[in-house]
Amino acid sequence: MSRVRTADDTKLHVKDWGSGRPVIMMHGWPLSADSWDDVSCALADAGFRAIAYDRRGFGRSAQPWQGYDYDTLADDLASVIEATGAKDATLIGFSMGGGEVARYLSRHAGRQVKQAALVASIVPYMLKTADNPNGVPEATFAEMAQAMKDDRAKFFTAFFDDFYAGGRGSPKVSDEVKHTSWQVAMQAGLKPTLACADAFAHTDFRPDLAAFRVPTLIIHGTADKTVPIDTSARPAAAAIKGSTLVEYDGAPHGLFATHKTRLIEDLLRFVRG
Numbered sequence: 001m002s003r004v005r006t007a008d009d010t011k012l013h014v015k016d017w018g019s020g021r022p023v024i025m026m027h028g029w030p031l032s033a034d035s036w037d038d039v040s041c042a043l044a045d046a047g048f049r050a051i052a053y054d055r056r057g058f059g060r061s062a063q064p065w066q067g068y069d070y071d072t073l074a075d076d077l078a079s080v081i082e083a084t085g086a087k088d089a090t091l092i093g094f095s096m097g098g099g100e101v102a103r104y105l106s107r108h109a110g111r112q113v114k115q116a117a118l119v120a121s122i123v124p125y126m127l128k129t130a131d132n133p134n135g136v137p138e139a140t141f142a143e144m145a146q147a148m149k150d151d152r153a154k155f156f157t158a159f160f161d162d163f164y165a166g167g168r169g170s171p172k173v174s175d176e177v178k179h180t181s182w183q184v185a186m187q188a189g190l191k192p193t194l195a196c197a198d199a200f201a202h203t204d205f206r207p208d209l210a211a212f213r214v215p216t217l218i219i220h221g222t223a224d225k226t227v228p229i230d231t232s233a234r235p236a237a238a239a240i241k242g243s244t245l246v247e248y249d250g251a252p253h254g255l256f257a258t259h260k261t262r263l264i265e266d267l268l269r270f271v272r273g
Helices: 033-045 070-084 097-107 138-163 175-187 190-202 206-211 233-239 260-272
Strands: 003-005 011-017 022-026 049-053 089-094 113-119 216-221 244-248
Touching: 003 070, 011 033, 011 070, 022 033, 022 070, 022 097, 033 049, 033 089, 033 175, 033 260, 049 070, 070 097, 089 097, 089 260, 097 113, 097 206, 113 260, 138 175, 138 190, 206 233, 216 233, 216 260, 233 244
Parallel strands: 022 049, 022 089, 089 113, 113 216, 216 244
Antiparallel strands: 003 011, 011 049
């Protein structure tokens, strides 16, 4: 299966590898399902069914004008689950994809989900407000949006420098890795890129956290410049009952590349458990 039609007839590109209990992966902004390839190969080799798809507007999926709010994105995930026949699935969301996990669990009552994992996720709330003092200021998101409108190609060059830059002693990625990420980001439509940035900046997932009623693993780098750990993983872990937080000391946002081996080992251990 390479295509799934959503409720509003948007075509999503789906990668479906291996067999066994399904693990469904949501990628981060502004990448594609290909960012999960190393993990997907390891899962399929270990006897699981690895399902990853390009979010609407990104990668090889269709680029409609509408549908970049998290309710619709969660419904897209529901369409993927239904079309693939996935049962007792593990959901893994990286960065923006963590929001789809959270909203799916609440909006669709966790149907067919056995486990959940949030990797460098934006959950529970990115925006700095009076009741969320560790969030990111509104001005930062406004500057990002304007920079993308002015020169998206230049913006993403600097963005991926920070995306993969960890603390002292953190592994570094090659220039080719950053350039490949830049190429994938430029494949996305401008409208989806801006709309999804607005969605992950302004969607409050704190009301969704009570819907995490399955074993939940949270992984985050302590040197993440893109999604600071004190804005995301630590408050999420405190609010999700029974969750397990694993902090990667000095790791950046793009830890699926810098800490690939460790991430694969931790996710395999969790999925098997």
